[in-house]
Amino acid sequence: MSGRFDPSTADRRWQARWEEERSFAADSASNKPKTYVLEMFPYPSGRIHMGHVRNYTMGDVIARYRRMQGHEVLHPMGWDAFGMPAENAAMERKVHPGEWTRANINTMRDQLKRLGFALDWDRELATCDPSYYGHEQALFLDLFDAGLVYRKESEVNWDPVDMTVLANEQVIDGKGWRSGAPVERRKLAQWFLKITDFADDLLEALKKLDQWPEKVRVMQENWIGRSQGLQFRFELANSPPQIDGIEVFTTRPDTIFGSSFIAVAPDHPLALAAAETDPKAAAFIDECRSGGTSAAEIETAEKKGYRTPVEAVHPLDPEWRLPVYIANFVLMEYGTGAIFGVPGHDQRDFEFARQYHLPIKRVVAASTEVASEPIGDEAESMAGVAVNSRFLDGMTTEQATAEIIRRAEEAGWGHGTVQYRLRDWGVSRQRYWGTPIPIIHCPSCGAVPVPRDQLPVVLPDDIEFDKPGNPLDRHLTWKHVRCPSCGGLATRETDTLDTFVDSSWYFIRFASQPADKPFDRAEAETWLPVAQYIGGVEHAILHLLYARFWTRALQRLGELGVAEPFKGLFTQGMVTHETYRAGDGSWLSPDEVKRDGDDWVHIESGHPVTSGRVEKMSKSKRNTIDPEPILASYGADAVRWFMLSDSPPERDLEWSEGGIEGASRFVQRVWRLVNGNLEGASEDEALKRKLHRTVAAVGEAVDDLQFNKAVAQLYELVTAIEKAQPSATRAEAVRALILLIAPMAPHLAEESWALLGGGGLIANAPWPSFDPALLLDEQVTLAVQVNGKLRDTVTAPRGLDRAAAEALALASDKVQRQLAGASPRKVIVVPDRLVNIVA
C-alpha cells in the first residue's frame, strides 16, 4: 500500500473494526486502574457543530491516551434530549417532539461515529427515554422523602413568549435567556429543591477542587455569595398595625452608630401596608416596579425613596429615632428586604443621603486622631477603627463587629448570621417535553408522591401543540387520576422538571445503569468522580452547581459515597470564524464570499463585502462551518488534528482553510514516512535522543491538556525522522511516532500500525516509554553573554565545570571584541546553560 492515505475508505474500515471488537466498552469489573473521561453531553439540536468536534476530540485524546497507559476507561456519550427546541419544532413543523428529537439523535450519533471517537456506545442514553427519566422521578421522590423538595407559592419569572417559568439564572438583563422577551412577574405554586441547604458545603468544597479552573471556582463562589453579619430588629413607632418591627441584615454591624435612615424594598410588607392607606406610597411603589433591570438602567438609576411616617427606634439608644423610607435600590430577594443606611461608609447609602439631605456621619476612620474629619465625595467602605461610636471607639472594625453581635445576642435584639445570594432551585416548568414531576394533587390529601411501583410516569404521546401553554394541562385522560392515598378524584402535576435536573445525574447513570434502579452504588463508585470533565464555560455556574448539589444530596441520603462529581474540569474555548457583511448589512456565510486581493467580494454578485471581527460560530452571524463536508473531504484525522493544533485548548480556535489544509498535509507526511524506507541496522544516536525527548514531552503535554504543545512536538519529530538517514533507530522512531499520534489521529495510526505489522489494534497497544538518561544531550550549546546580552554560543560537553566553561567563553572572538582588552569583573556560570561575563 502506498500513495496517499485515503480517509474515505480507511476511516470507516477502522470504525467498523472498533465497533465489532467493542474496543471501547468499559468493564466496571476490570482490575485495571479506572479513569472516567466525560464531555458534556450534547443537546440533539440537529447536527454536530464545530464546538462539539473540538470538545469531543479533546476528551477522546485523553480517553485513548489513558487506555494506552493501561487504564480501564469509561468514555460514554448520550443526549440531553428534553428541552424547548423540540417543542418549537413541533409547533412549527407539526412533528412530535420525540420524533424530531430521535431523528436528530440518529443523525448526530452517525456524525460522531464518523469522527472515530472512542466512545462506549453500549452505555448511550437519552434523557427523554422513560428508562432514564423514570429513574430520575425515583430520585426526585427520594429527595422529596428526605425533605429536600418543597412546594411554595412564589413570584416567578414568567416568559410570555415561551409561556413558561424561568429560573433566576435563566433571566438575563430582565429578558428570557431563550426568547429574549421581557420577563413578567407571576405568582405560581412551584416545586423547589433545597440547594441552599448545601450552600456552605458547596462553597467550602470549591477550595478543594484544585483541578478546576480558577475562573469557574470564583464564578461559583460569587454565585453562592456568602456574607457574614448581623441580623437585627428595629422596634417601630407610628407603624401600620399589622407591622411590629423591621428586620435588617448588615455585614457591618460596627457602623451601627453611623446609621441615619432605614430603607425597605418596594415589595416589603411594611411598604405594602403603607400603600394601603397612603396613595402616594402606592404610586411610588408602582414607579419602582416599572423601572427596568438592565445593566445600563441600574447604573444610571437614581437612588429614590419615599419617606413614610414610620420611625424606627435605634436598638442601642431608645431616644434615637430613624426615618423609614421605601427605596428603589433595596431588594426584597436579598437578606430581609430592609437595610439600615450608613451614608458615611456605604456608597449607595451615601448617594441616598445626599438626595434626601440625611446626616452623613463618620464612624470609621484610619485612626482615632482623624475622627472629626468629614466624609468627602465618596463613602469610605474600608475597615479601620471605630470613632464617634460611644463604647466602640478605638476598636478595630473586626473587634467592633464582634462586640455589637455579642451585645445584640445578649440583649436579644439580633444575632450573628450568614446570608447567601444563592436561592433555592425552582424546578417546575410549564412544558410538555420534560420529565413529568411524579406527584398527584388530591383535594383531600394534598400533594401525594406517585407510588414507586407506578413509575415511570410516562409522557403521553397523543398531544397537540396548536395552542400555546402546556399540552399536558389539556390532556384530560392523562391529567385526571385517582389519588394513590385515598382513592378519590385527583389530578397529576402537569409541570415537568427543569432540564438541568436531567443533566444533574446523567454522569452517574453512565457509570452504572441497572434496569430496576437509578444506579448501583458500588458500581458507580468504581468510576466516580469523573477524572476529567470537559465542556464549555457557559455551564460554569448552572449545570456544574446543580450537578454538585445533586451529588451531595445523594450522599446525604446515603445513596452514593461521592461528594464531588467532577475531580478535574476543563473549559475549552470556542471555535470562531471571521464574519462577513454585504453592503446592506446582511450577514454572509463563508461560502458566499471569496478573496479578491486584500478584499472580499460576494461570489454571486461581485459586490464588495466587509469582513468583520472573528466571533463564535453562530447561525445568526452565519459564520458557521459545517463539520460534515469538511469531514468528507479531509477525513476525521485531519479534522481532529486541526482541532488540537495551534490554539491552546482553553482559548478560542479560529477556523481557517489553511489550518485544515495544514492538518491534512501532516496526515499525508506521516503516511509517507510509514510507506518509506524503514530498512537499516545502524543506530542513530541523535534521532534516538530526539525520540525519547518527544515521548516525554508529548506525554507531559497531554497530561496537562496542552494539546497544541503535543502537536508541535510531533511536528518536530516528524521533521527529524524525515531528515534522518535510514537506520534501525529511524524505523523504531516511525513505529513510536505512530503510537504517539494514535490518540489524536486514530485511523491513520491503525492503518499505519497494520502496515508495520504492529499486531492487534493500536488502540490497545501500550503507550511508548522513554529512557530518562536519553533526555539530555551529550553536547550542549552554551549561551555566552556579555553584560547579560547574548554575544555568542559555544558547543561544550555536558557537565563541563565552571572554570572550563568560563575559559571557553572567554576564548570567543566576539567576547574579546566586546571586552576590548578590559578584564571581566565577574563571571556567572549556569552549568550547561550559559556564561555571563560582567565587564
Added chain:
RNA sequence: GCGGACGUGGCGGAACGGUAGACGCUGGGGACUUAAAAUCCUCUUCCCGUAAGGGAGUGCGGGUUCAAAUCCCGCCGUCCGCACCA
C-alpha cells in the same frame, strides 16, 4: 462598581528568572514537471548594512537582578463573568 483572564512577528501561538519568536499558517525565492497539482529545499520580528556585523525589540513607565516576556510597583488597553447583594 466587584471579580477573573489576557496583552509576544503579517496571523495562531512557544519560551523551569538564563540563546525571545519553537511549531503551524501566510508570504518571498528556488528545485522537480511540457505544464499544473503534489512534494522537496530555502528565507521570512523590525531598523542600518552588499556582506561581516551592529542596533532596537515581548502594551506603557519605573524597580529588583549578573540576567526580566517571566518577579515587584504604577499606568493603559482588550475580553469574560457578576452586578443597587446591604
